[in-house]
Amino acid sequence: MRAAAVLFDKDGTLFDFSRTWSAWALGVMQHLSEGDAALVEAMACELRFDLGTATFLKDSPVIAGTSREAAECLARALGRRDPEAIEGFLSEEAARAPLAEAVPLAPLLDSLRAAGLRLGVMTNDNEAVARAHLAQVGVGDRFDFVAGFDSGHGAKPSPAPLLAFAAALGLPPEQVVMVGDSTHDLQAGRAAGMMTVGVLTGPAGAEELRHLADAILPDIGHLPGWLSAVVA
Incomplete structure (x- = not known):
């Protein structure tokens, strides 16, 4: 069946995960610790962040989790009971994160729309934050639908937000391709009855994604070729 729509994950898919978020996370932890090295270590432990390499470990709850889950991890490490305040801080800082596009996004998205x-x-x-990031790199107007975990449709790996995208466009799920870098993305896509494509611009390797994906691509720049050859 011909694909009629593509639904992208954001971090690790549109934006390279490590180049965007590793240095940012280290800065956030240093700010919240107020110079206390032991607190930085405690936060890194909760976030599953390797301070030696300044990278998230593959089992980090940050990779596929929500900003609320990240805030709860930090609150535990800091001994605080106000994850809502920490989440607000994270959202403010995330909106200003220096974004590393996985590939030049504007020409890719324009080619898909064409x-x-x-x-x-x-x-x-x-x-x-998602809308702020898309606007920051000048591609917000290329999308018919943008949703986060707080948009009222739920969060991945639930298929509900993916089905909300299909419904908003009036399409059957089998005409949608879900593209993501994590098992949460692809599990949601499979559960929704969509085609699934894994990309390797996040922490997960091909071996972790292969059983959930119709294809594994190095990055989203290879998507037009796959669509033309396989499902167009």
């Missing part, structure tokens, strides 16, 4: 595909973003980040 081929008649409708586009969307579903992220476990919050919607306001």
Whole structure:
């Protein structure tokens, strides 16, 4: 069946995960610790962040989790009972993160739209931050649908937000391709009855994604070729 729409994850898919978020996370922890090295270590432990390499470990709850889950991890490490306040701080800082596009996004998205595909973003980040990031790199107007975990549709790996995208466009799920870098993304896509494509611009390797994906691509720049060869 011909694909009619593509739904992208954001972090690790549209944006290279490590180049965007590793240095940012270290800065956040240093700020919250107020110079206390022991607190930085405690936060890194909760976030599953390797301070030696300044990278998230593959089992980090940050990779596919929500900003609320990240805030709860930090609150535990800091001995605080106000994850809501920490989440607000994270959202403010995330909106200013220096974004590293996985590939030049504007020409890629324009080529997909020129081929008649409708586009969307579903992220476990919050919607306001997602929209800020897309606007920051000048591609917000390329998408027909943008949702976060707080948009009222739920969060991945639930298929509900993916099905909300299909419903918003009036398409059957089998005409949608879900593209993501994590098992949460692809589990949601499979559960929704969509085609699934894994990309390797996040922490997960091909071996972790292969059983959930119709294809594994190095990055989203290879998507037009796959669509043309396989499902167009």
